[in-house]
Amino acid sequence: MQVPKNNSSLDPPCIFASSCLFAFPDSSPLFISLIQSQRNSYHARRAGQRKEEILQQAAQLRQGVPVVLLLHELSEYEGDWSILPVLPHLYANYGQSASWFFFIEEETRVTLPALLQVLHRYQAQKEWFLGKHLHDNEASIIHHYAFSEDPGSFSYPDPAAGWALSTPLLQRLTERIQYEHLKSDFTIDLEHEIALYIWEEGAGPKLTAVPEFCTERRENCATTFTTYLPNCGDPVSKKDVFVAVKTCQNFHSDRVPVVKATWEKDAEFLEFYSDVTDASIPTISLGVPNTERGHCGKTFAILRRFLKVLTFQVFLIYYSCFLCSGCRMVLSRAAVSRLISSGCSCYSDDAPDDMVLGRCFTSLGVPITHSPLFHQARPDDYSETLISLQQAISFHKHWNIDPVAVYKHWLQDTHPRDEL
DSSP, rough: OOOOSSSGGOOOOOEEEESSSOOOTTTTTEEEEEOOOOSHHHHHEEEEEEHHHHHHHHHTSSSSOOOOOEEEGOOOOGGGGSSSGGGGHHHHHTTTOEEEEEEEEETTTEEEHHHHHHHTTOTTTTOEEEOEOOOOSOOGGGGGGTTTTTTOOOOEEEEOEEEEEEEHHHHHHHHHHHOOOOOOOOSSSSSHHHHHOOOOOGTSOOOOOOTTSSSSSSSTOSSEEEEEOOOOOOOBBBEEEEEEEEEOGGGTTHHHHHHHHTTOOOGEEEEEEESSOTTTTTEOOOOOOOOOSSSSHHHHHHHHHHHHHHOOOOEEEESSSSSTTOOEEEHHHHHHHHHHHOOOOOOSSBBHHHHHHHHHHHHHHHOOOOOOOOSSSOOGGHHHHHHHOOOOBBBBOTTTTTTTHHHEEEEIIOOOSOOO
16 A cells, blocks of 8 residues: 655645654654653553654655654653643644644554555544544443443544544644643543543534554554553563452452452462451451541551561552452552652541552652553443453452453463463
């Protein structure tokens, strides 16, 4: 597939958004690509590899050297990962010279000639929101039960396939953000919330499906996706990993047995922490009373025990629900040591532990790395198209499901391993 050689036949310049951003000179179509990268060295390197691939394709097209931006390099503000806060920056710096902004993940592969042809089909002077459709099969808690009467009526983009905004739409979103300011800095499901913000109760466009934005490889795809779990180096031995399960007396008879019947056997070293000591499990009480929410006091007590009593290098913490902190957290010993020695701590036992940990680590300059393989709800709360691409690590909540069946279908490793 070839790009038309007559550049005048193409729409005005384009902007590519994902973890990296790039732009061609004025003599040819402009692309600014924003790759949704992270500060963690491994993820930054993967995003850099995507950037290099795009640069190499642009060189083969002989249309000049594009400008490529990585999301994590645009500012020090961690909230940029939710995309909406960074849109005014993109428009201010590139809105006058670009027609399209294209957003991809660090493992999204782009075929540049095909992408140029796809975008050429749409009039860049109009408001366009392009992507691969995802939709809910039932009302979902992570989407605040939006469109509960007809969940399939609203579509949002599959981030792995990439999604695009035309510059006129980006301009309107920028003006709205600057006028109204973002009402919340709390994001649960990024792409759904972006789609809702763009739709604006019918005042803005809905997502337009683009069949060439793909996840599975097939003919004529402009994008494809490899995996959310690439080879990131040598695995960690189970002997170096300590697993802490947070529970309470109320769950000793129903949730703890689920852990024991499923993944407990895969952990070399595991302890249950509760508000009471129960030798039959067994559980350990650290003297912190149970709370209805937050659980910060218990989390920090476990972290202190990890440093003082145990010698493992990697620390995993679970709720006894299903493997936010409700999804699961993984901490290195060095990170825990720095946290505890800093004096940063809970303002109350029932403070939200995930938010307190986020605030503490951010203030310490310790990067918090996001993985979409940790889920904060049940499988039924996600698009099956999306999670079928993933090798899921965890789900959250036992409500209205058979947790053992969920484990066997989505999580069970059929080939036991000695490392993680």
